[in-house]
Amino acid sequence: MISLAFVITCLLIIVAPGPSLAVMLTQSLRSGRAAGLATVAGNTMGLVVWATASAFGLTALVRTSEIAFVVLKVAGAVYLCWLGVQSLLRSRREPDRLADADQTAKRSPLASLRAGFTTNVTNPKAAVLYLALLPQFLPPDGNPLVDTFVLAAVQMALSASYYTLVVLAIGLARRVLSRPLVRRWMDRASGLVLVGLGIRMVTLSRAAL
Template sequence: MDLVTLPFLLTCLAIAVVPGPSVAVIIDQSLRAGRGAGLATIAGNTTGLLFWAVASVLGLTALLRTSEIAFVALKVVGAVYLCWLGVQSLRRSRRHEGDLPATAPTRTGGRLAAYRAGVLANLSNPKAAALYLALLPQFIPAQENVLHATAILAGVQMSISSLWYVVLVTVVAAVRRFLSRPVVRARIDQISGLFLVGLGVRMITLGRAAA
C-alpha cells in the first residue's frame, strides 16, 4: 500500500498521542462511567473523524478553512462545549469531597451519552477539520483517485488514533477503583476540569495558523 508511508504513520501517531479535547473527554468519560463508556466515547470520536473525512472529499472543510465566519463559529461552539464539560467536572469535584463511597464510582448518562460526548468533542474541534484538510492531501499523489486515497489514509489514521485511545481507556479502567476514591476523584475532577476549561480558552484564541 504505497499511500501509507512511514512519515504518514509517524505523523498520525504523533497527532494521536498529543493530549487534546478528544483525549480529555475520553479519559473523563472512562473515569465517570467505566471502560464501556470510554470505548463508546472513542466510537463517537471516530464517527466525528469519519464526518470530516467525507467533508474533506466533498470540499466542505475547504469552506471552513476559507470562511472566517464558519471558522469562528465552530471555534466558539467547541470552546463553549469544552468549558461546559470543565465546569461540570469542577462541580463534581465538590460532590466527591463529600460522602461518595469509594466502591460506587459515578455512572451518569450511560454509553449513549458517552458516544455523543465523543462525537461533539470531535465535531466542535476545528483542528479535526484541519487534520483532513491540511494533512491528508499532502500524502495523496497527484495521480491518485482522491476518494480512494482519502478513504485509505483516513482509515489508517482512525485506526491509529482509536488503538491509542483504547490503550488509554484500558489503563484508566485498570486503576479506576483507586482513582474513584473520594479524595482522589475530587482532585482528578479538579485537574480535568481546569484542563478542559483551559482547552476551551485556548480554542477561543486558536488562529488559522494553529489550526
C-alpha cells in the same frame, strides 16, 4: 500507498494531548471502561465526518471562511467549558452523591458517545488536520476520492487503537483513581484542563492552524 512517514505523522498527532483525549480521560474516570470506549467510538464517528468532508473539499471552508471558523471554534469552546464546569461541580459533591451520579452515568453510554462525537466535530483543528495532512500523502496518479478515504481509514484505525489502549490502561488503575479523595482532585484537574482547552480554543486564530 500507505507510507511509513504517513503512519508516523498520524501517530505523533494522535498522541499529542488535546480536547478529545481530555474528554476520554474524564469519561473513563467518571463512568468506567464502557463509557471510555463509547467516547472513543464517538470520537471516531467525528473523524468519519471530517474525512467525508475532506474528500469532498468541504473542510476548506474552515480555513477560508471566517464565519464558519468562528462558529465552529465558539461551539467547541462552549462545549468544552460546559464539560469542565460539570467536572468542577462534581468535585464538590459528597462521596455518596458522587457514587449515585456515577451509577446514573453508567446507565447512559450514549452520553459518552455524544461527548466524544461533539468534541471532535466542534474542533477546528480536526478539520484542518484532514485538510492539510491527507492531501500531502495522496499519490499523484491515483483516485483522490478513494485514496482520501483509504488514508482517513488508516488514521482513524490508529486513533481508535491508541485511545482504546489509553481507556483500558485507565480501567486497570480505576480502583485507585476512584477513591473519593483521588476522584475529587481528578475531577478538579480534569475540569480545569477542559475549561482551559475551551478558553484556548475560543482564542484560536486561523493563522495558528
